[in-house]
Amino acid sequence: MKRYCYLVPILFVIAFGGCRKDYEAPLPYTFINSSGSGRFSPAVRQALEGVYVVSDGSTQFGSEVVLKWSYLLEGTDSTHYLSVFTGLDAAYFNLEGSAQTDSLVLNGYWRKLVNADIGLARLVVQAKHNGRLQAFSGNLPAGDTLVIKGLYGAGKNTPSLPLTLQYRRPLNKKPFNIMAHRSGGRTADLLPASENSVAIIKLASRLGATGVEMDVRYTKDGVPVLYHDNTLNLRLIEKSGLTGSLESYTYKQLSALVRLINGEQIPTLEEALEAVVYNTGLKFVWLDTKYVGPMDPIQAIQQKYLQKARQAGRDLNIVIGLPTTDALDSYKALKNKANTPILCELDTAITRNLNAGIWAPRWTLGPQTDEVLAMKAQGRTVYVWTLDEPTFIEEFINQNKFDGILSNYSPVVAFYHYTEQ
Amino acid sequence: MTTFQHKRIRDYLFVVFLLGIPCFTTAQSVESKPRKSEIYFPQAPLPRTWRNSLGLVFTTTPPELTEEIRVSVPAIDLNFQRGLTKRLFFAGRFQTQFVQNNLSLGLRWARPITDRLAVSAGYDVSGWGGALKIKDVFSSQAYGLESMPNVSVGYHLKSDLRLTVKSEVILDHYYRSEVGTLAIVRDRSQVNGFALTVVLEQPLYNQRYVSAGFRAAYSNFNWQLWSLYDTFDRNLFYPQLIFAFIL
Numbered sequence: 001m002k003r004y005c006y007l008v009p010i011l012f013v014i015a016f017g018g019c020r021k022d023y024e025a026p027l028p029y030t031f032i033n034s035s036g037s038g039r040f041s042p043a044v045r046q047a048l049e050g051v052y053v054v055s056d057g058s059t060q061f062g063s064e065v066v067l068k069w070s071y072l073l074e075g076t077d078s079t080h081y082l083s084v085f086t087g088l089d090a091a092y093f094n095l096e097g098s099a100q101t102d103s104l105v106l107n108g109y110w111r112k113l114v115n116a117d118i119g120l121a122r123l124v125v126q127a128k129h130n131g132r133l134q135a136f137s138g139n140l141p142a143g144d145t146l147v148i149k150g151l152y153g154a155g156k157n158t159p160s161l162p163l164t165l166q167y168r169r170p171l172n173k174k175p176f177n178i179m180a181h182r183s184g185g186r187t188a189d190l191l192p193a194s195e196n197s198v199a200i201i202k203l204a205s206r207l208g209a210t211g212v213e214m215d216v217r218y219t220k221d222g223v224p225v226l227y228h229d230n231t232l233n234l235r236l237i238e239k240s241g242l243t244g245s246l247e248s249y250t251y252k253q254l255s256a257l258v259r260l261i262n263g264e265q266i267p268t269l270e271e272a273l274e275a276v277v278y279n280t281g282l283k284f285v286w287l288d289t290k291y292v293g294p295m296d297p298i299q300a301i302q303q304k305y306l307q308k309a310r311q312a313g314r315d316l317n318i319v320i321g322l323p324t325t326d327a328l329d330s331y332k333a334l335k336n337k338a339n340t341p342i343l344c345e346l347d348t349a350i351t352r353n354l355n356a357g358i359w360a361p362r363w364t365l366g367p368q369t370d371e372v373l374a375m376k377a378q379g380r381t382v383y384v385w386t387l388d389e390p391t392f393i394e395e396f397i398n399q400n401k402f403d404g405i406l407s408n409y410s411p412v413v414a415f416y417h418y419t420e421q
Numbered sequence: 422m423t424t425f426q427h428k429r430i431r432d433y434l435f436v437v438f439l440l441g442i443p444c445f446t447t448a449q450s451v452e453s454k455p456r457k458s459e460i461y462f463p464q465a466p467l468p469r470t471w472r473n474s475l476g477l478v479f480t481t482t483p484p485e486l487t488e489e490i491r492v493s494v495p496a497i498d499l500n501f502q503r504g505l506t507k508r509l510f511f512a513g514r515f516q517t518q519f520v521q522n523n524l525s526l527g528l529r530w531a532r533p534i535t536d537r538l539a540v541s542a543g544y545d546v547s548g549w550g551g552a553l554k555i556k557d558v559f560s561s562q563a564y565g566l567e568s569m570p571n572v573s574v575g576y577h578l579k580s581d582l583r584l585t586v587k588s589e590v591i592l593d594h595y596y597r598s599e600v601g602t603l604a605i606v607r608d609r610s611q612v613n614g615f616a617l618t619v620v621l622e623q624p625l626y627n628q629r630y631v632s633a634g635f636r637a638a639y640s641n642f643n644w645q646l647w648s649l650y651d652t653f654d655r656n657l658f659y660p661q662l663i664f665a666f667i668l
Contacts, residue, residue: 364560364561365601392600392650
């Protein structure tokens with residue numbers, strides 16, 4: 001018996017320690033991020049947006065894709081990016097125009113969020129005239145069609161697989177809020193920026209988002225920062241030696257000693273909203289209440305940035321989410337509730353009593369059509385959260401009752417929203 | 422489901438389990454039937470006799486799905502096997518957490534290779550289902566069908582100690598998920614993952630045999646976590662601890 005007493009622990013270690021695979025999806029492409037849009041003039045950009053049929057590459061990216069532009073602002077400079085959203089495996093492309101060619105060339109990468117597949121892509125925009133492809137100048141005569149041809153590859157390998165997209169119809173124009181979870185996306189989805197960082201906020205539009213949800217906590221000295229988990233842990237941060245709750249540390253300690261998993265600092269709520277207002281075109285911010293305590297400092301920041309957005313000519317709404325009765329109590333304790341947009345995740349009766357402008361039930365309750373229609377009839381907006389399952393995203397969008405979806409897979413929501421007819 | 426609800430269910434299951442042990446022990450001790458000493462070891466029960474075990478399986482949730490929360494989800498685990506011929510036997514297994522259940526039925530063919538070494542091959546088909554109705558949280562249910570071709574190798578370390586290593590391929594055949602009035606179905610058969618189980622079977626006290634081991638499942642989907650709506654197309658690691666009394 002003694003001979004074998006070590007056997008089980010050894011097998012245990014092998015099985016439990018050896019099976020966990022670390023997934024990674026390092027970016028194969030470094031963006032030049034040159035300001036302006038080069039040869040991609042506003043007319044070209046406008047013409048390019050739409051729903052395209054995929055011929056070459058449909059097994060990898062599905063039969064239809066959506067092309068949509070987004071931009072980043074730095075002062076008065078803007079940088080434009082083209083995103084491709086697909087209906088397969090939550091795949092998307094991030095592309096930028098190349099300034100080094102005479103034709104309309106797009107370089108970048110593609111990625112599948114459901115796994116770690118990633119690769120380079122190089123595409124050329126052309127016009128199909130009388131069955132022949134020719135350079136596209138921004139002017140598309142009637143009868144001509146935009147065709148985007150190019151190559152994609154796996155990892156950092158030189159692209160060699162053909163991809164052909166042909167314009168089919170314009171994007172669905174119906175107003176709809178595509179809200180990205182965790183300020184743009186989850187760390188678990190191996191995105192190039194950490195969840196709840198300034199970098200992911202700047203990436204959110206390129207992932208299809210029109211708004212973001214942020215997780216707000218207080219540091220020990222009362223500074224509102226973005227962080228999701230109850231503890232500092234290696235899922236979200238690099239090794240730092242700090243453990244326990246974020247609330248145990250001052251902001252100075254956190255900014256000096258803690259880096260998020262992709263190297264960024266934990267941002268203050270003000271830094272995050274500063275980026276939203278002055279660097280992005282995002283139209284909606286949902287401040288998720290992860291803290292226990294007074295809401296006054298959050299309200300003050302919300303009002304400050306609503307004011308800044310108005311002054312900057314931005315169409316931006318910032319709302320405080322009320323997910324629990326504790327948060328509800330904090331909200332009720334506010335001395336002045338004027339100019340404080342809220343979003344209620346609790347039931348319809350509470351939402352009505354608060355006169356909240358937005359009701360946001362969980363998606364796992366189903367479409368709740370009667371309740372949704374009743375709330376909308378009272379002038380409220382209705383969002384559903386946090387919905388990631390692609391087939392259910394399609395079903396919820398096809399039902400056409402909700403005003404928006406909060407998701408970790410904003411590229412999937414974007415695809416189903418913009419392709420809806 | 423809240424942590425508090427998880428704890429309540431886990432405590433309840435533990436009490437039921439503890440209350441049940443003496444009953445089974447007493448019932449067995451007054452019988453003069455042949456000793457039943459294995460469930461996992463690849464050896465068929467005597468023809469037309471049953472062989473059962475009752476215990477618990479603890480499944481640890483992968484961090485990719487539950488993030489900072491690591492939950493060890495317990496399930497009551499009932500195995501029931503019946504000899505059909507000298508080497509062929511029926512193998513059934515029922516796992517329940519009340520809100521979600523899994524019934525597996527299969528056939529195994531086992532034969533000894535040497536005095537100490539034995540092997541078996543089998544095919545199990547399992548149906549699982551779960552339903553969650555929690556106010557303002559869930560109005561969801563799901564069910565599905567999987568099958569698991571499996572091979573086991575067993576070794577008598579001593580006359581009363583058996584080590585079994587079982588490998589399985591997990592195949593998905595059908596999945597239906599409903600939230601409120603919406604439903605989605607996936608009915609394409611595909612490989613979901615694989616699992617390796619290592620179990621020791623030995624007497625614990627009073628000739629009462631137990632199975633103790635672990636199962637390392639590496640799969641894309643785990644029926645016990647259907648309500649997390651995993652969207653990853655990545656195989657995740659689901660470690661399970663197994664402990665059962667052979668009845």
